[in-house]
Amino acid sequence: MTTKEIPVAKGLPLIGNLVPLIQNPYQFFVKTYQKLGPLYRVRVPGRVMTILGGPEANMFVSQKEMIDCLTTYEVYGDLVKELGMSLLVALEGEPHRRCRKITEQFLSPDKIAQYVKPIIQATLDFSKDWQLGQRVELTHLMEKPICTQLALAFLSTIPGDYCEDIITSFSTIVKVIVAKGFQSRQGLNPELHTSKYLTAKKRTLAFIQEIINERRKAIPVTDNPDMLDTLLTITHADGQPLTEYDIFSFMALPLFSALDTSARTVPFLLYEILKNPEIHEQVMAEVNTAFANGIPNIEDIKKMKILRWAVMETLRMYPIGFLVQRYVKHPFDFAEYKVESGQIIYIALGISHFLPEFYPEPHTFDVERYGSLRQEHKQPGAFAPFGFGAHTCAGARLAEVQLMLTVATLLYAVHPQLDPPTYTLKTAFFSKDSPIPLRVKGGFYIKINRKSPLVSQPSLVELRR
Template identity: 25%
Template sequence: METSKQFKPIPRISGSPLIGNLSEFRASRLDLLLRVSRECGEIGSFRIGPLSVVVVSSATLANSILVGHAEDFNAGAIGRLFVPLVGDKSLILQDGAPHREQRRLLAPTFHPKRLAEFSQCMVRYAQETLAGWKEGQLLDVNQEMTLLTMRIIGKTLFDVDFLNEASDLREAMMLSIAHFDHMSASMPIPLSWPTARNRRAREALAILDNNIQTMIDERRGDPADRKDLLSTLLQVRDDAGQPISAEQIRSHIATFFSAGHETTAVALSWLWQHLARHPEVYARVKQEVDAATGGRPPGYEDLPRLGYLQQVIKESLRLTPPIFMLARTAVRDVEIEGYRLRKGQMVLMPPYCIHRNPEYFPDPERFLPERFEPEREKSRPKHSYMPFGFGPHTCIGSYFAMMEIQLIMATMIQQVDFELPEGQHIKPEVLTVTLRPSPYEMRVKHRNRPINTAVA
């Protein structure tokens, strides 16, 4: 007689009999995830009314879901929230064979040698940002980094400078992203509902669609040799020699814009406050940048000489990952390391929690860039660190993002010191899936060093 298999139970944290952990979810999703991780260990769950949500805090379990059982999960309900912004053809929402095919077609677009062409733009715009800062000025760091990364993504995507051009497209994109950032501040409201916020979002999305379609049509009618990502997408051909559809291009453009500027801006904002709070780290980074560049603007060729800066960036992404959680939904009943997940089960895998596992990162709350020295990094499983996701859905633009962050930081560190005024309490702010620092200001002090600002 065959007996049914016994699965390991998934523990659940306590909550209200009626609404579960809805109040905690609304008050602070981050605290709720940390509570599940702390009380339940590698896997646990909480409840929002009748909905059970599983939280995986183990790198091993997350790797099993994201890699070993990738075909058993999809983006689910959280992913569908973004369909009006990025479209259902977006790389982040596709799975299985369609996802693999799109990723294969897009891979040349994000080849490191191809991306190196954008390094001068990144440095030049960082220099122009610096030129507008006055000695002793207090800066809204989130705002400054957002404006800078928006200009860079505008130039690399469309070959336009959003400071002076394409204002309709810029404003529509920013309004659309802002809507989806805040739509799940409590519980998501369908875009079809007749609210004032939804009406503004629908108007912005319509402008966005029209602008992107116009740019696609203009480029197809004028096939000049441009170096932006839109031109590259227009040249992509599938195995049958056919170009990808305008709908797919629109999805990719919206995805690259939203992911390519917001998360990078958030990463930079976290980085500056980490450096300001750790002057010994800041001093070592300045020393490395000065030695590597010798008074000239940094370039792509300098990246291998900025190893400690890269360690600092990685440690910032570990402690304060801009994408604080990854979400997948089971498409069928599946067993993961002895646990059963039923079809339709939503699973959250927060890098914010996984990166705090003392097994891989001793004294996890300490800011310690040396964790990412090459030998120490090799001693850990790769899946213990996932600021850009992991497995088939790893961010295709991760190299672009790291290059951009390094070059911006090196350019600015050459010329200014940032000081964090006392009395500011910087807290994590949770948006839909993004973790950014609460608004804060830093004071600019120009370094007394001769800098040749000419970009090669």
């Protein structure tokens, strides 16, 4: 019989746990887990949040039986309605399985191998106007090249000025959804009614429609179809072609998925490499080998072991998806407690990333954790940067390659250094202009030390099909 009351974190009258939650939610969630265990409640004005976290929770929510219990439409449905398209993460059951299968076609190892060149070219193009000695603020710059990389790879399209619209419309909506999860206030959000947002959304949708219309005029006959060619030719199991709504929805993948994930992670990865001279040297040796004969291919990328470990260590120490929300559709028992249905709960995937029993000295950037002798991430429930269960990140493999390629290309192309060299990164949480809690605080500057001849390779327009 599960009758125990779920423990509540100690806080102040009225404001509850608001202060530590705003200052450093990751640290607060980890410390509270260490005090109260894998299920607890925290309070903010007007609401009580139920948190499930730690390795045992990561394993528990990954079980097949939990798929119908913890659902996502109630979390992401507003995003779907506002965008006017379906999103994989908001689907459940059979529709989710069907769409996930189609999505996975575009994220297979063979497809990812083909995306290497466009990803590198878009990164080179991004850095082509930088001058030797120039100081570049990187934190707010990465969305554009990241969006361009995937639009070029998946849709053979260069979004150009539309990037700004895609970024503005998506980040505004996500910010509203994330904020809603932490506030008691419901209802209309003024940010979704500003002319800046409405124009950006209109232009984003027009841009997608324009690419579809153009392609419909002449679907290329090719052995190597891109995502849009495939979407325009495949059918559902009953033989019906995909609807315009379906096609729009799948196209969100390359345009939106990496904006608040890969783009946010690149500055952390680059910072940690530049800050650690030994790792920097090892990574540079790998990068120089990979680029020795021009643009590398996927086999060259796979040989970059230290860079891959640096990506994993960055995903552990800076988990963008630290917290995901779920709606409890059916009540369930966990760790002697009952979790009632009809509420949103928060799964703190990233708690286990900071537990010293899994990762000794968890706040130290240590790439050797992933070497064959230690393999700390392989302990059950210990490593969850890409989520869990049915909705685990469909783009995880691509994300790792994208992060490696983006940073390898920048390192090779412009030999950046931290500016000033003594710069120490600070993280910040919850800002008025960031949809994702975790971000670099203030500016993160690099100084351009070299321009590789690769930077002046053919322009993106020449690469487009």
